[in-house]
Amino acid sequence: MSDKLSDAVTKAWVRLVRARHTVVSAVEAECKAAGALPMEWYDVLWDLERHEEGVRPFELEQRLLFAQYNLSRLIDRLVEAGLVKRMACPTDKRGQMLFITEPGKKQRKASWPHYARAVNRHLGDKLTEAETEKLAALLGKLIEPS
Amino acid sequence: MSDKLSDAVTKAWVRLVRARHTVVSAVEAECKAAGALPMEWYDVLWDLERHEEGVRPFELEQRLLFAQYNLSRLIDRLVEAGLVKRMACPTDKRGQMLFITEPGKKQRKASWPHYARAVNRHLGDKLTEAETEKLAALLGKLIEPS
DNA sequence: TTCATATAGATGCAATTGCATCAACTGTCA
DNA sequence: TGACAGTTGATGCAATTGCATCTATATGAA
Numbered sequence: 001m002s003d004k005l006s007d008a009v010t011k012a013w014v015r016l017v018r019a020r021h022t023v024v025s026a027v028e029a030e031c032k033a034a035g036a037l038p039m040e041w042y043d044v045l046w047d048l049e050r051h052e053e054g055v056r057p058f059e060l061e062q063r064l065l066f067a068q069y070n071l072s073r074l075i076d077r078l079v080e081a082g083l084v085k086r087m088a089c090p091t092d093k094r095g096q097m098l099f100i101t102e103p104g105k106k107q108r109k110a111s112w113p114h115y116a117r118a119v120n121r122h123l124g125d126k127l128t129e130a131e132t133e134k135l136a137a138l139l140g141k142l143i144e145p146s
Numbered sequence: 147m148s149d150k151l152s153d154a155v156t157k158a159w160v161r162l163v164r165a166r167h168t169v170v171s172a173v174e175a176e177c178k179a180a181g182a183l184p185m186e187w188y189d190v191l192w193d194l195e196r197h198e199e200g201v202r203p204f205e206l207e208q209r210l211l212f213a214q215y216n217l218s219r220l221i222d223r224l225v226e227a228g229l230v231k232r233m234a235c236p237t238d239k240r241g242q243m244l245f246i247t248e249p250g251k252k253q254r255k256a257s258w259p260h261y262a263r264a265v266n267r268h269l270g271d272k273l274t275e276a277e278t279e280k281l282a283a284l285l286g287k288l289i290e291p292s
Numbered sequence: 293t294t295c296a297t298a299t300a301g302a303t304g305c306a307a308t309t310g311c312a313t314c315a316a317c318t319g320t321c322a
Numbered sequence: 323t324g325a326c327a328g329t330t331g332a333t334g335c336a337a338t339t340g341c342a343t344c345t346a347t348a349t350g351a352a
Contacts, residue, residue, distance in 0.1 A: 015285035113149035139161035
């Protein structure tokens with residue numbers, strides 16, 4: 001029983017993977033061509049920008065669903081690119097606090113319109129407002145903890 | 147205008163990425179722990195199994211949305227593992243025909259129940275039948291060519 | 293305190309991916 | 323025909339990812 005998949009579940013599974021792939025690769029290709037930052041970089045910068053008080057890497061890891069070792073190296077790259085600053089964490093000597101730099105803010109902001117346009121084109125324009133809300137609601141159920 | 151994202155579109159975009167990540171990583175982790183084949187291997191084998199007459203790599207590329215260079219090397223690995231056979235293509239000397247081997251069929255089949263259970267658990271069980279169908283229909287609209 | 297266990301983050305190494313480009317055909321059109 | 327653009331698949335090299343493990347510090351129980 002539990003190792004039968006209904007047609008509906010199979011279809012939803014396949015389409016979840018396909019739709020995400022189709023939409024994300026179209027958006028990323030367009031944004032890359034336009035010179036925008038990669039999506040992951042954008043996400044980190046955006047999170048840091050909304051938390052001016054500083055962010056711990058493990059928070060980012062949880063909020064953005066990164067693997068720890070990938071995030072660690074992504075931060076390296078962001079720091080090297082001058083978009084993020086690492087500071088020692090005052091309350092935990094193991095840890096660090098991350099901050100977005102001015103160039104980071106500038107580049108994040110410059111990338112935004114490209115993402116907005118691309119997401120509208122490849123997602124927003126394909127659904128009505130009501131459908132979009134319905135989709136978000138259904139996807140929400142897949143994310144909620146069990 | 148087109149570089150504004152409505153709240154609904156933003157939410158759907160974020161959740162599309164999150165939901166796929168959450169569901170796929172849960173499914174893959176479970177299947178891997180159970181000793182099942184990786185999802186990509188499974189997909190290729192399943193496609194080959196349904197096309198006993200042989201499959202050209204470029205067909206796989208289109209049907210399964212692989213990048214050409216990734217597929218080329220994935221096939222290398224499958225051949226090396228003895229799950230797939232490469233044969234010269236009789237009608238196009240540039241090309242090849244791919245076939246699943248008996249061990250390939252066996253392993254594909256052995257992996258199936260693990261995928262079925264995991265997909266049921268992480269997707270099917272989170273939605274009603276009607277919701278699942280609605281989700282598939284909405285995702286379908288994101289895949290359809292423009 | 294003091295030891296055991298858990299958490300934060302980094303890193304060496306192997307595997308995979310992305311990019312650019314190549315060689316070997318095919319198919320088309322003059 | 324025969325040049326030429328297009329297709330099929332492979333590959334060198336750099337970048338990224340995954341895995342396992344490590345160091346340093348924190349935390350909690352005895």
